[in-house]
Amino acid sequence: MQTTVDRLKKGDRATITGIDADALPLKLLEMGCLPGNSVELLQIAPLGDPMYLDINGARLAIRKETAKHISVEVTS
Amino acid sequence: MSNENINVALIGNPNVGKTSVFNALTGLNQQVGNYPGITVEKKVGFCKLPNHAKANILDLPGTYSLNASSMDENVVIELLLNKNDKLFPDVAVVVTDVENLKRNLLLFTQIKDLEIPVILAINMADRMAYKGISLDISHLEEQLNTKIALISTRKKQGIEELKQLIMSYKNLSTEPCLNASSMDPDYFGGLRKTFPNELVYKLWLVITQDVNFRGIEKKEILSEHRKSDSELKRMQQKETIKRYQFINDVLKVGQTIDKESARDFGTKLDRILTHKVWGYAIFFGILFLIFQSIFSWSEVPMDLIDSAFGWMSTAVQEHMPPGVLTDLISQGIIPGIGGIVIFIPQIAFLFLFISVLEESGYMSRVVFLMDKIMKRFGLSGKSVVPLISGVACAIPAIMATRNIENWKERLITILVTPFTTCSARLPVYTIIISLVIPDERVLGFLNIRGLMLMALYAAGFLMAIFAAYIFNKILKVTSKTYFVVEMPNYKLPLLRNVGINVVEKTKAFVVGAGKIILAISIVLWFLASYGPGDDFNNADKIVTAQISKSDAAVSQQELDGHIASYKLENSYLGIAGKVIEPVIKPLGYDWKIGIAVLSSFAAREVFVGTLATIYSVGETDEQDPIREKMAAERRPDGSKLFDLPTGISLLLFYAFAMQCASTLAIVKKETNSWKWPAIQFAIMSAVAYLAALTAYQFLQ
Numbered sequence: 001m002q003t004t005v006d007r008l009k010k011g012d013r014a015t016i017t018g019i020d021a022d023a024l025p026l027k028l029l030e031m032g033c034l035p036g037n038s039v040e041l042l043q044i045a046p047l048g049d050p051m052y053l054d055i056n057g058a059r060l061a062i063r064k065e066t067a068k069h070i071s072v073e074v075t076s
Numbered sequence: 077m078s079n080e081n082i083n084v085a086l087i088g089n090p091n092v093g094k095t096s097v098f099n100a101l102t103g104l105n106q107q108v109g110n111y112p113g114i115t116v117e118k119k120v121g122f123c124k125l126p127n128h129a130k131a132n133i134l135d136l137p138g139t140y141s142l143n144a145s146s147m148d149e150n151v152v153i154e155l156l157l158n159k160n161d162k163l164f165p166d167v168a169v170v171v172t173d174v175e176n177l178k179r180n181l182l183l184f185t186q187i188k189d190l191e192i193p194v195i196l197a198i199n200m201a202d203r204m205a206y207k208g209i210s211l212d213i214s215h216l217e218e219q220l221n222t223k224i225a226l227i228s229t230r231k232k233q234g235i236e237e238l239k240q241l242i243m244s245y246k247n248l249s250t251e252p253c254l255n256a257s258s259m260d261p262d263y264f265g266g267l268r269k270t271f272p273n274e275l276v277y278k279l280w281l282v283i284t285q286d287v288n289f290r291g292i293e294k295k296e297i298l299s300e301h302r303k304s305d306s307e308l309k310r311m312q313q314k315e316t317i318k319r320y321q322f323i324n325d326v327l328k329v330g331q332t333i334d335k336e337s338a339r340d341f342g343t344k345l346d347r348i349l350t351h352k353v354w355g356y357a358i359f360f361g362i363l364f365l366i367f368q369s370i371f372s373w374s375e376v377p378m379d380l381i382d383s384a385f386g387w388m389s390t391a392v393q394e395h396m397p398p399g400v401l402t403d404l405i406s407q408g409i410i411p412g413i414g415g416i417v418i419f420i421p422q423i424a425f426l427f428l429f430i431s432v433l434e435e436s437g438y439m440s441r442v443v444f445l446m447d448k449i450m451k452r453f454g455l456s457g458k459s460v461v462p463l464i465s466g467v468a469c470a471i472p473a474i475m476a477t478r479n480i481e482n483w484k485e486r487l488i489t490i491l492v493t494p495f496t497t498c499s500a501r502l503p504v505y506t507i508i509i510s511l512v513i514p515d516e517r518v519l520g521f522l523n524i525r526g527l528m529l530m531a532l533y534a535a536g537f538l539m540a541i542f543a544a545y546i547f548n549k550i551l552k553v554t555s556k557t558y559f560v561v562e563m564p565n566y567k568l569p570l571l572r573n574v575g576i577n578v579v580e581k582t583k584a585f586v587v588g589a590g591k592i593i594l595a596i597s598i599v600l601w602f603l604a605s606y607g608p609g610d611d612f613n614n615a616d617k618i619v620t621a622q623i624s625k626s627d628a629a630v631s632q633q634e635l636d637g638h639i640a641s642y643k644l645e646n647s648y649l650g651i652a653g654k655v656i657e658p659v660i661k662p663l664g665y666d667w668k669i670g671i672a673v674l675s676s677f678a679a680r681e682v683f684v685g686t687l688a689t690i691y692s693v694g695e696t697d698e699q700d701p702i703r704e705k706m707a708a709e710r711r712p713d714g715s716k717l718f719d720l721p722t723g724i725s726l727l728l729f730y731a732f733a734m735q736c737a738s739t740l741a742i743v744k745k746e747t748n749s750w751k752w753p754a755i756q757f758a759i760m761s762a763v764a765y766l767a768a769l770t771a772y773q774f775l776q
Contacts (some may be wrong), residue, residue, distance in 0.1 A: 025558040030141045046352035047448035059563040061444045
């Protein structure tokens, strides 16, 4: 199923299919947020934002407004 | 440092234990300073190698890549670009974390491209079995064209091997491990043609980064090889993808992770610490515990320091021949230094707690929990760290805003952080509360003085949040909102790291503030001890004449007291105080308090020392603690000077006023303009004046 990271549910695993590179900071790319890499949504903060992700083995948190620029294919 | 020493630079991502490696190599042989002109911390240490060789170790700020997004990261690039820098490394040690090898290697490949000898230090090797990771070291060494040291600073393993590698750095290859310029062969080919003597990757960094390179001007390169910003960004992305492809290929063979045998304690801990109820409960519980312990644990050492300095003043007074020098030492310098040394216990405890919270990885979880709430006030989750550390001192707190990506959120955090109650306000609060609030309990167990102190902390924090809300509404600053926070693995803090951190930070604070306080104490003492004109110089005659006219019976001691206060009123300091009196009178202060408040604009903690200096100039009796002297002060009508209205007014003034020259200097450096510290100063002083005015007029 094709979607964006901000719509994932807790525990979802997905593969990055595309990124809107102009809307994402380079730092996020450098941390491994690139097409072909895996994403897992570990946790959503109690108030609904930000999102705690495992991207390509790196654990980091980003806001939903950033997450919506990352397209993924949900795998499980 | 001599030139025969090997220059080693430690480079690595944040949270990989780079500082632990630095501490393990250098022990306590380190010097902490600043890079010239900026506030980035510069740590250099000294290390003995086998066979009597020696090395200077430079601990560079943590960075994810050579694409800098902060001042700290710029330092790394500038050093690596400028071969003539006296700290330019003979060999770079890239420190990585075995659990995040993939991400860490990105920086490694970039440094290899600069053709500097590089050693790869894979840290936290003791966690490999725990995480089910195994590495094919010889494959990695071959593919990455380097030597690898597997180390564990926690278990003290591999440090000797790393030293061996540093010693034989001349055997290391300086060949890059991949060809990054293949992402745009035409462009890079062109660069190579124009500048045949420069490394292409160096030119590329000069083009894309905002750094000083002494070799070539950016304009010079761009005049022939222009690219638009978005083209450049796209190329940087291509570069990153290319590097990751290479790293993935290398690790496919070089690293195996057996997920079955990996244990994941961190995820379970995360579930509790970021839980919607427990997460917040634990966070506020920890905060409460910190404040409680700071106050109860520091009480004993603070009392000891206080009495030690009182004793020193008396001893100097008694054992040195009477005269100007003795007075300066016993009335100016000793109380002034005592006023700063007394902070050491509280500041050390604060830095201890903050250092433990950061080292353990917990701080990132707090950032995660608080982001949504803070965002509503125009702040970022990352503002929590400065706001909490602001309780120790606003200076490191403001420097801690550097990792806030969004400029507007960062600016607001910088502007409001000084509202949080820093430790310099504590002595002012403590002494005034003890003067105007009775030592009683409500509900049987709550100490009113303690409650008052808590209320002042709350007032500072609420004012910070409120000011942030207002700034967020009125500031017209547009910036892209980025928020990326790494969630590092939980780690048991290393005692050694925490200890060194606490010692260094406390030392820097005491020395920095101590210099200002010492200077001000001395200046004040001179201003209070000398005056212009006849009124000052003939004070004894004038006062004696006045007294004999009124033909009241006066003892010699009382006469001396009258003369001393007449002299003080007509000293340079007294005259200055009289000038500002109309402004401060509506707040309930006399000119002596006015002088203390005025001198506190250099640093708040000066307040008590200033009053101590003013009240002890000309006093014969040194035994009285400053508190007693303040309690004995009377208004002309005979009422107590430090009564409830004046006390509350002073407390509120100190809670909100921007009285710290060092903080203003830091704000100027961090925002790169005088505009923001000026705005901050004006707004905070206005808020303080209005709050104090309202309180005094209302309570009176």
